[in-house]
Amino acid sequence: MDEEKLLQQLNKFTRRKLSPDEVYIFSVILCDNEVDRDNEKFTVKSLEKLSGLFVGKTGIFDHDAKGSNQTARIFCARLEKDPERKTLDGEEYVCLKADAYMVRTNSNSDLIKEIDGGIKKEVSVSCLAMKKTCSICGANVSKHPCSHEKGNFYGGKKCFYLLEDIADAYEWSFVAVPAQVSAGITKFFGAPQIPKEQAELAETEKRLFEEIKSEVTKLCFLAYPSSSKGLEKIVEKMSLDELCELKKSLIDCVCGDLKPQISAVYKEDLSRFKLGGGKQFEP
Ligand SMILES: [Zn+2]
Incomplete structure (x- = not known):
């Protein structure tokens, strides 16, 4: 030009x-x-x-x-x-x-x-x-x-x-x-701008997801101390639904079968999990 x-x-x-x-x-x-x-x-x-x-x-x-x-x-x-x-x-x-x-x-x-x-x-x-x-x-x-x-x-x-x-x-x-x-x-x-409420909701979801992940990891350790390292890796990849499902069965497992000597060690830890309607934990 x-x-x-x-x-x-x-x-x-x-x-x-x-x-x-x-x-x-x-x-x-x-x-x-x-x-x-x-x-x-x-x-x-x-x-x-x-x-x-x-x-x-x-x-x-x-x-x-x-x-x-x-x-x-x-x-x-x-x-x-x-x-x-x-x-x-x-x-x-x-x-x-x-x-x-x-x-x-x-x-x-x-x-x-x-x-x-x-x-x-x-x-x-x-x-x-x-x-x-x-x-x-x-x-x-x-x-x-x-x-x-x-x-x-x-x-x-x-x-x-x-x-x-x-x-x-x-x-x-x-x-x-x-x-x-x-x-x-x-x-x-x-x-693209995400509306504020939606962004906050996503933040909350992310936080809850992280929380339940760490809870399940701890429960894995309580239920299966020897293989907890491997379980941790599996937990990392789980969806929210899967985590909720696993959490329920781990709580049953931990509260149902915990041996007295183990339970004494983890009693304090377990009390943090707010087990709700589950079985009461007694050493
Ligand atoms: Zn692709």
């Missing part, structure tokens, strides 16, 4: 027409469809969505961002393919490239020099992906976690999450980093 056309486009975003001398225009790669260091990747469809959402969005320069002059604005974004390059999962490489502008002022002249000076750039984008899909089994892990862990290999294939259903794009920040630091794309995602 020639300068005249670029200016026309960016002037759609300005209150008055800016002349070529007044603006500094540069392009930046916002993100791509490569599997990133978090073992996540955007689908091409997500990149298309983002290309629309990022137009008009302001970018921040993370260093020395004192004034409003230290911001740039995207006025044009497009997908660019590189048929020569393949992504980790064998797709044709596609990146989201944006044109951004800054109004030249005295205070940002140094910054402009830095960008011009070929210093490698690292961009972080923040956006909202409503869906994350497991590359191995196709599960929507933002709703139902699957057994695969991103970064691990299954049958020779690396597991990663596909970022889909992009709901919004917020901002992008432009970080000038020295060339020797490995360049790449970092990104931050706002997770």
Whole structure:
């Protein structure tokens, strides 16, 4: 795109027409469809969505961002393919490239020099992906976690999450980093907001789950002191239902058959379990 056309486009975003001398225009790669260091990747469809959402969005320069002059604005974004390059999962490489502008002022002249000076750039984008899909089994892990862990290999294939259903794009920040630091794309995602009550409920559930786990572990020790180590490992993997079931039978076992000499040792411990309607413990 020639300068005249670029200016026309960016002037759609300005209150008055800016002349070529007044603006500094540069392009930046916002993100791509490569599997990133978090073992996540955007689908091409997500990149298309983002290309629309990022137009008009302001970018921040993370260093020395004192004034409003230290911001740039995207006025044009497009997908660019590189048929020569393949992504980790064998797709044709596609990146989201944006044109951004800054109004030249005295205070940002140094910054402009830095960008011009070929210093490698690292961009972080923040956006909202409503869906994350497991590359191995196709599960929507933002709703139902699957057994695969991103970064691990299954049958020779690396597991990663596909970022889909992009709901919004917020901002992008432009970080000038020295060339020797490995360049790449970092990104931050706002997770869908969980309502407060729901979050608190989840917290309570988690706590109760941990509590019952530790209770069952102690009961295992009381009932089967010699094999308690092995049982502990099994308990770690049990569901809440299974734990409740096991707890009941362990209480019966401990209260029913406890030998007097053992019971004396564990009497104090056992009293902490609040056995409720169960048999009263007598040494
Ligand atoms: Zn999976």
